[in-house]
Amino acid sequence: xxxxxxxxxxxxVVSLSPTNQLVLVHGGGDVVTEMATRLxxxxxxxxxxxxxxxxxxxxxxxxxxxMVMSGLLAKRLVLALGKAGVRGISLSGxxxxxxxxxxxxxxxxxxxxxxxxxxxxxxxxxxxxxxSSLIDLLLSHGYLPVVSPVAxxxxxxxxxxxxxxxxxxxxxxxxxxxVVFLTNVEGLKLxxxxxxxxxxxSKKR
Amino acid sequence: xxxxxxxxxxxxVVSLSPTNQLVLVHGGGDVVTEMATRLxxxxxxxxxxxxxxxxxxxxxxxxxxxMVMSGLLAKRLVLALGKAGVRGISLSGxxxxxxxxxxxxxxxxxxxxxxxxxxxxxxxxxxxxxxSSLIDLLLSHGYLPVVSPVAxxxxxxxxxxxxxxxxxxxxxxxxxxxVVFLTNVEGLKLxxxxxxxxxxxSKKR
Numbered sequence: 001x002x003x004x005x006x007x008x009x010x011x012x013v014v015s016l017s018p019t020n021q022l023v024l025v026h027g028g029g030d031v032v033t034e035m036a037t038r039l040x041x042x043x044x045x046x047x048x049x050x051x052x053x054x055x056x057x058x059x060x061x062x063x064x065x066x067m068v069m070s071g072l073l074a075k076r077l078v079l080a081l082g083k084a085g086v087r088g089i090s091l092s093g094x095x096x097x098x099x100x101x102x103x104x105x106x107x108x109x110x111x112x113x114x115x116x117x118x119x120x121x122x123x124x125x126x127x128x129x130x131x132s133s134l135i136d137l138l139l140s141h142g143y144l145p146v147v148s149p150v151a152x153x154x155x156x157x158x159x160x161x162x163x164x165x166x167x168x169x170x171x172x173x174x175x176x177x178x179v180v181f182l183t184n185v186e187g188l189k190l191x192x193x194x195x196x197x198x199x200x201x202s203k204k205r
Numbered sequence: 206x207x208x209x210x211x212x213x214x215x216x217x218v219v220s221l222s223p224t225n226q227l228v229l230v231h232g233g234g235d236v237v238t239e240m241a242t243r244l245x246x247x248x249x250x251x252x253x254x255x256x257x258x259x260x261x262x263x264x265x266x267x268x269x270x271x272m273v274m275s276g277l278l279a280k281r282l283v284l285a286l287g288k289a290g291v292r293g294i295s296l297s298g299x300x301x302x303x304x305x306x307x308x309x310x311x312x313x314x315x316x317x318x319x320x321x322x323x324x325x326x327x328x329x330x331x332x333x334x335x336x337s338s339l340i341d342l343l344l345s346h347g348y349l350p351v352v353s354p355v356a357x358x359x360x361x362x363x364x365x366x367x368x369x370x371x372x373x374x375x376x377x378x379x380x381x382x383x384v385v386f387l388t389n390v391e392g393l394k395l396x397x398x399x400x401x402x403x404x405x406x407s408k409k410r
Contacts, residue, residue, distance in 0.1 A: 039243045063277065070295075071276015072268065075363065078299045083361035089300045089339075090275075094283045096294045096348050134294075137346055143301050143339075156288035158280065 005080040009182070013144070014084045020177040021139040024088075025147045025167040027183055028073040029055060035068045036061065046109040049116055054124075056107075057160040062123035066092060066158040069148040077146050088144045093127075093151035094158065096134040099166060101125030101151035101159050125151050125159035127166060132173030139176060210285040214387070218349070219289045225382040226344040229293075230352045230372040232388055233278040234260060240273045241266065251314040254321055259329075261312075262365040267328035271297060271363040274353040282351050293349045298332075298356035299363065301339040304371060306330030306356035306364050330356050330364035332371060337378030344381060 016022060033043045033055070041064060044056040057065060074090035081088035093099030104121035111117050138145050147170055149163040167181035221227060238248045238260070246269060249261040262270060279295035286293040298304030309326030316322050343350050352375055354368040372386040 035244070038245060039240070066280055067272060067276035069276070070280060071272035071274070075271055075275060075297060075299055079357065079361050079363065082299060082302055082357060087301050089296070091294070092280060094280055094287060094293075094295075096292050097287055134348075137342070141342055152284065152287060156284050158284065 005076055010080050010084050013081065013180075014086055016178075017086050017144060021175065023135060023139070023145045023147060023170055023174065023176045023179045024077065025149065025163055025170060025179060025181045026069075026073055026077060027149060027163040027181075028069060031073060032065050032068045035072070036064045039064060046107065046119070049108060049110055055160065056119075057123040059123055059157075062158045062160060065160050066094075066148075066150045069150055074146050074148045081144060081146070086144055087142060088146045089138055090146045090148065091134070092148045092158070093161070093166075096131055097152065098131050098134055098147070099127050099151040099161070099169065100129040101127045101153060101161055103153045103155075103157070103159060123153075123157060123159050125153060125161055127151050127161055127169040130169045130173050132170075132175075135170060135174040135176065139174070210281055215285050215289050218286065218385075219291055221383075222291050222349060226380065228340060228344070228350045228352060228375055228379065228381045228384045229282065230354065230368055230375060230384060230386045231274075231278055231282060232354060232368040232386075233274060236278060237270050237273045240277070241269045244269060251312065251324070254313060254315055260365065261324075262328040264328060264362075267363045267365060270365050271299075271353075271355045274355055279351050279353045286349060286351070291349055292347060293351045294343055295351045295353065296339070297353045297363070298366070298371075301336055302357065303336050303339055303352070304332050304356040304366070304374065305334040306332045306358060306366055308358045308360075308362070308364060328358075328362060328364050330358060330366055332356050332366055332374040335374050335378050337375075337380075340375060340379040340381065344379070 036043050041060055045053050046056045047053050070092045078088035078090050091098050103125045106118045107121050108116055108118050135145050149161050149166045151159045151161045153159050164181055167179050171179040241248050250258050251261045252258050275297045283293035283295050296303050308330045311323045312326050313321055313323050340350050354366050354371045356364045356366045358364050369386055372384050376384040
């Protein structure tokens with residue numbers, strides 16, 4: 001757990017935040033995989049017919065995913081922001097019912113023999129509803145929301161959701177000037193200044 | 206990670222929350238120990254001259270402590286509250302600079318031979334400053350803050366702080382009607398209705 005937030009990223013946020021209402025949405029799937037492995041929970045990955053590789057999120061994985069995203073990576077961001085004088089607040093989809101999602105009932109994947117098969121969807125979801133008023137409340141009081149890509153199912157379970165989709169969902173409803181998505185592909189895990197950075201979902205106001 | 210929040214506890218909070226502004230502060234050190242052990246980070250405990258046994262929190266332990274407290278236990282509480290219609294928001298001391306603490310430079314402990322010795326204080330602290338306005342902001346908008354016993358040092362590091370002291374600190378400055386401390390001694394770890402429960406720091410308004 002030696003990975004730290006690149007200073008350049010924090011500097012960017014610090015320079016933008018006095019004049020812009022920003023929301024950060026982070027990834028960090030590689031750190032989830034590393035921690036899950038250390039916990040003895042080997043991660044399984046599946047491939048879609050379009051060739052997209054993704055984590056297969058069973059129930060235990062969903063809770064580990066939430067723990068690492070919200071309790072480790074989001075807090076590192078908030079602590080780094082805090083040192084730079086920015087008052088970040090980390091939120092997952094559970095907090096204040098920020099992101100409700102519909103659990104995917106089935107996933108279509110390509111098996112070892114190259115055949116399409118449908119499997120149980122596990123604990124992944126698609127964001128359906130965002131509590132934008134919470135984001136707006138925090139923004140209007142000078143806080144910078146740091147959102148983890150974890151939503152809540154109808155049954156109150158944590159769900160793995162795509163970070164870029166989470167960012168879009170948050171961007172649509174809120175009054176933020178920009179929602180910055182920190183990619184999980186060589187994103188948070190870097191020591192140096194390597195960050196791939198930062199897709200801003202630009203907003204019409 | 207099969208431990209769940211006792212239903213009786215959630216029912217109590219649900220019945221109180223419409224007419225009271227509540228804040229929950231949770232413990233859960235036993236779950237931290239369990240997860241740290243699974244991660245291959247054996248926990249060390251020390252005993253004070255008064256006979257109080259406590260976790261020795263080195264740097265890596267502090268981050269695991271924060272991860273489990275904020276990313277696992279606080280989220281379980283928030284998810285359970287959400288299912289019951291209560292909009293919890295989990296916060297650690299880092300979020301919105303909720304709790305700043307002074308790191309203890311030295312700890313006096315009793316060694317194996319029964320002698321008092323002073324050792325480096327590690328990553329534990331004493332809460333010095335609480336951002337009560339954040340608590341009050343959330344309360345006044347119908348959210349129920351769920352606070353983890355993690356504070357931030359002057360240098361921006363996560364610190365292990367006593368849950369009961371964290372609860373007192375939050376109680377003193379905020380407009381909450383009650384700050385409920387969920388003990389970590391057979392607290393959150395229970396399956397049944399066993400919860401030891403709930404010391405309310407009663408408030409003068």
